[in-house]
Each structure stands twice: as structure tokens, then as C-alpha cells.
Amino acid sequence: MNYYVVDAFTNHPFGGNPAGVVMLDYKLISHNSKCCRIEKNDLFPNDNLMLNIAAELRYSETAFVRQLSPSQFHVRYFTPVAEVELCGHATIATFSLLRQMGLAAGHYKCRTLAGNLDIDVEERVFMQMATPRIVSNVSDTALIYKALGIEDYYPSLPVQIAYAGLSDLMIQVSDVDVLNNLQPNMDAISDVTQKLDAVSFHVFALADDEYTAHVRDFAPLYGVPEESATGTANAALAHYLHHHGIINIPCECSFLQGYTMGRPSVVSARITADANIYIGGSAYVVAEGCLLPNIRSRI
Numbered sequence: 001m002n003y004y005v006v007d008a009f010t011n012h013p014f015g016g017n018p019a020g021v022v023m024l025d026y027k028l029i030s031h032n033s034k035c036c037r038i039e040k041n042d043l044f045p046n047d048n049l050m051l052n053i054a055a056e057l058r059y060s061e062t063a064f065v066r067q068l069s070p071s072q073f074h075v076r077y078f079t080p081v082a083e084v085e086l087c088g089h090a091t092i093a094t095f096s097l098l099r100q101m102g103l104a105a106g107h108y109k110c111r112t113l114a115g116n117l118d119i120d121v122e123e124r125v126f127m128q129m130a131t132p133r134i135v136s137n138v139s140d141t142a143l144i145y146k147a148l149g150i151e152d153y154y155p156s157l158p159v160q161i162a163y164a165g166l167s168d169l170m171i172q173v174s175d176v177d178v179l180n181n182l183q184p185n186m187d188a189i190s191d192v193t194q195k196l197d198a199v200s201f202h203v204f205a206l207a208d209d210e211y212t213a214h215v216r217d218f219a220p221l222y223g224v225p226e227e228s229a230t231g232t233a234n235a236a237l238a239h240y241l242h243h244h245g246i247i248n249i250p251c252e253c254s255f256l257q258g259y260t261m262g263r264p265s266v267v268s269a270r271i272t273a274d275a276n277i278y279i280g281g282s283a284y285v286v287a288e289g290c291l292l293p294n295i296r297s298r299i
Contacts, residue, residue: 006286015258020090092127150182202217215255
């Protein structure tokens with residue numbers, strides 16, 4: 001079983017958002033820049049093993065991948081503490097890895113706990129997100145802003161929970177400087193997200209530069225204090241901004257994330273005329289390893 005470290009939403013090593021990718025269908029070996037497929041395996045490991053692998057790799061998400069057919073893959077996602085339905089950056093990482101190995105080009109179906117998604121493998125990888133929606137309004141905004149270290153702020157856009165595979169809180173701040181200088185209280189954010197059944201605080205500032213918005217994402221309840229690129233949350237943000245008339249469709253917009261972490265990431269969002277959302281970007285493979293036989297024997 002081979003695993004890879006892939007930086008998603010960047011063209012450079014050590015930028016973007018790193019994800020673990022574990023190839024279950026086959027072990028890949030390189031020889032003269034060519035790849036061979038060996039050790040076919042049609043089963044996922046047991047859940048505890050996948051969770052332990054994700055905890056050992058320590059990335060916000062690790063994708064476990066097996067191939068169902070020439071045009072369909074099944075992917076499961078684990079944080080260091082739990083399985084989640086979908087992870088955008090780990091999906092971009094997975095299909096970018098498959099593309100660079102010569103195993104994917106064109107159109108694919110990806111089976112996830114959030115549903116079967118369309119994936120377009122081009123120069124960049126774009127993935128269809130789950131049908132987006134506004135889940136609910138949040139009335140007690142003072143508690144949310146206090147958790148970010150902000151007092152007495154009333155945004156022009158409402159705080160809402162939006163969904164595009166995961167439920168995230170959409171939280172506007174006044175400008176990019178405020179965004180970059182937030183003082184988040186992780187315990188308070190965990191309490192709020194648990195109470196509201198949300199994954200993260202997805203905090204954004206509208207921008208007048210080449211980006212639609214600058215964003216930061218905090219998900220300490222799931223073991224991720226801050227994430228440098230979030231596909232699902234930015235898809236939810238794209239839907240939220242369209243819902244409130246900030247962007248018109250069809251369009252492609254972009255979100256800058258990870259700047260304050262020293263891992264700048266650019267997440268692109270394509271919104272079709274019928275309001276379907278595709279999240280996309282590039283990725284860079286930075287490392288490869290394999291599980292030793294005594295670990296593989298537990299599968």
C-alpha cells in the first residue's frame with residue numbers, strides 16, 4: 001500500500017494544502033518514468049486502520065482511493081480524529097496524483113459518502129461539489145465574532161450555515177487586514193461549531209484585487225485548528241455569495257487562502273448556469289512512501 005503527500009491548490013512544493021493520499025487498488029512503482037500497476041486489492045482496510053493511518057500522517061485529511069472501473073473511483077476521507085463525507089482539497093490532490101502518474105485524463109465519477117461526483121481531469125482538476133444550499137441562519141452572531149476576537153461588529157451579509165458537501169459557517173469580516181489579524185479562540189470555536197452542527201468557521205473578506213475573496217478556515221472540533229485550502233467550504237462560499245447577489249452566474253471565481261500560514265493557496269470555483277459548482281486547482285506531489293508488511297497485514 002503506497003501513500004503520497006500532495007500539496008493541493010498550488011503549483012509549488014510546500015504551498016497550498018497538504019493531503020495524504022493512500023492508493024488501495026494497487027501499489028505503484030516507478031521505472032524509467034513509467035508506472036506499473038501491481039498488487040490489485042478491491043477492499044478498503046478496516047476503519048480503525050484508516051483512522052490510524054490518517055492520525056499518523058497528521059494532515060487535515062487523508063484520502064483512501066480504490067478504482068471501481070476505468071472511469072470510476074471510490075474515495076473515503078479521514079481526518080486525524082474521524083471520517084468525513086467529503087474533502088475538496090484531498091480530492092484535487094487524489095486526481096492530480098492520478099493524472100501525473102498517467103492513470104487519469106478526462107471525465108470520471110467519484111463515489112463519496114456525500115454522493116457520486118463528476119471529476120474533470122484537465123491541466124487543472126475540477127470536481128463537482130454536492131448540491132449546494134443554505135442550511136440555516138445564525139442569530140447569535142456576537143458569540144461567533146467574540147470567538148474570533150472581534151467585538152461589536154455587524155456584517156453586511158448574514159452569518160449562515162452553507163453546505164456543499166459539509167456544513168460550514170459563512171462569516172464575513174470587514175476587510176483583509178482584519179481577516180489576517182484575527183485572534184481565534186479555538187475552544188470557543190469548537191463549542192460553537194459543535195452546538196450548531198457545523199464543521200468550521202469559514203471567515204472571509206471581500207476583495208478588490210484579482211480574488212473574489214480572501215478566506216481563513218478554522219475547524220478545531222475536527223482536529224484542524226486552521227486549514228490552508230478548503231474545497232468544500234469555498235464551494236459553499238461561492239454558493240453563498242451567489243445567493244446574496246455578490247457574484248453572477250455562470251462564472252469562475254477564485255479564493256485566496258493560507259496566506260497567514262505561509263502556504264498561499266488559490267481555490268477556483270466554476271458555477272454553471274444551473275448553479276452547479278465545481279471546485280478546482282492544481283497540485284504538487286512532494287513525497288511518497290509505503291506501509292511496512294507488519295502494517296499491511298492488518299488490512
